[in-house]
Amino acid sequence: MTSNKQHLNPLSILYFIFRHSWDTILLIIIGSGPITNWSTAIGVTPWLGFTALAILIVGWHTVRYLCFTFEINDEMLTINTGILVKKHTHIPYSRIQTVQHQQWFFLVPFHLEKLQIETAGHDDHSPEAVLPLVNERIRTEIERKRMGDSSVSDDATEDFSERLTPPVRHADYEINPHELNVFAMTSLGVFPIIGALFAIYGKVQEAIPQRLIDSVTNTIIHQSAIILGVVGVLIVVLSIAGSYLTIVQKYYKFRLNSEDDQLKTEQGLFQRNSVTIPTARIQALRIKQNVIRQWCHISTVQALAASSAGDDEKSNDLMILPVVKNDQVFDTLHPFVNWAPKQFSQLDHLAKRSYWYFIRNASLISLIVILPCLYFFKVWGLLSLPVLLIGILMGWYSAANTGWKVVDNQLILQGGHFFTRSQYVIPHKNIQSFLFVQSIWMTHTKLAHIRVNVRHGNSNQLIEIRYLPEVTGKEIFKWLQNR
């Protein structure tokens, strides 16, 4: 075993400083008092003290950089970090779940990128290995080593459907600009932004001195309705534009390609973000559409995997197809994920009488908002009643979109939450544990819930079908029990 310790690119000192800028600012604020005092006490200008502090900070991160090394051996990747507490992380190539690299546009000429490597271990919420700034060649090298022993991961894909269809060696997909446009226009993400902007507007209004408002109000009091209207429209337009631009830059030139059973996604305008994952590591597929996209007949396909690599720090969702026409979902998907179904299955749906339970529960939840409003604001609290209407609609939506089906070796579950429909395709072998839940009242109404646990990110994704007939619930449970 040859030891070939390598350092990151020296520019990563800047990265470290930037990443810890909050600490640095805090340090300067806390330190400013004592530094000024001491400097004047020993009779030097305080600037000298601050320069010393700056040198100290840069020095600290330089030492950090010097202590950060990594080795690419034949069997594993080793990362050595830590100034005082030395930490050595060893990652065998066969255990790597995803390789993610992010590259800002200004780093493209230098061939530098951030590399994140994840395994299925769930110790930590951050990736197992982060190389903040390395040459692109490092990733190629790691990927080559990982492909080298693909024999191990081949055993893991002992899937029935796989033997029927020989794996496609190569497939490519690039997002259609028109579809991306529709996708960005139909995001429900505008609503939080609208809310936030209105909140900011409220705060700004509070902050304006009362005197100013009084003098201004006098002159325009009769126009206030118009002004409010204009501000409202402006806020909505700004939100839509903001949400639209965010999505377009995020999925700009989204590409998906598969080679040797490895899936690779690539996306982004300012920062190219790319994730590589072996197809066999995908735990389940999620086909998602919000209510507007349901009307536009477009869907989003995501993969659930034991890795938090994805397009979002928080959600762990690994995007496979950001937007695709409903009738082409599986045609597009199948070349990439060979165990994916060939078409949408005709799902079984709830009987109409089960809708009542969803509506009842959603209404009860909406009472949490309405009752305090009525209590505190008396008659004005009645204004919160639309929440009840939204609750009822949500309950109805959830019920109407609930569906299930067992197809070959896969369980297909569908549910609706907050006006977004998600369909999960879960291979039997990836279900970690499952539950059959029933309250004593449900034994009389002959209904039950089925819950299925799937690994997702560094934790668990619970997928639940509520209030389905007891008999069907038992059938699914039986099917799950069969090894």
Add this chain to the structure above:
Amino acid sequence: MNESNHLPAQIKTVWRISALFNTLLAAAVGIAGLVIYHFWDYQWWLYAASFFFVVAIIDFIVEMSLVPYRYSFWLYTVTDDAVELRSGFIFRKLVSIPIARVQDVTLSAGPILQSQKLQEVRITTASTSHRIDGVEPVVGEQLRKQIMKLAVEVGNHDV
């Protein structure tokens, strides 16, 4: 052993003792509050202390009265290829964990469990974790062996 098993009867003692400990803990916080009130004479300390006393008493009553309920409706089954845990009467829950998915089994026993000669079993899959509050060491050992045997048979069940 494919039939459903109750937890060993000693588990009731374990639950009672731990209920007592929880109560004592809350009561100790309450007493600490009283002591501070005695020295500082700030009304809120008295309220906080009484809150903890009330919590202690309610917790004790609820936990104690639920012991027989928990015992009679908590069942576990170990079949050849799955562990099933059944609990509750009003809210019934049946969990099934395929042994092929089990990543590791942890047997552990704190002082209370040790005094009753029991072990807690924690079964972990790639995504979830399940607990059997207490079993006799023989059963724990058997469970461990069975899971190991199956894990070897199934071989690669990688996530």
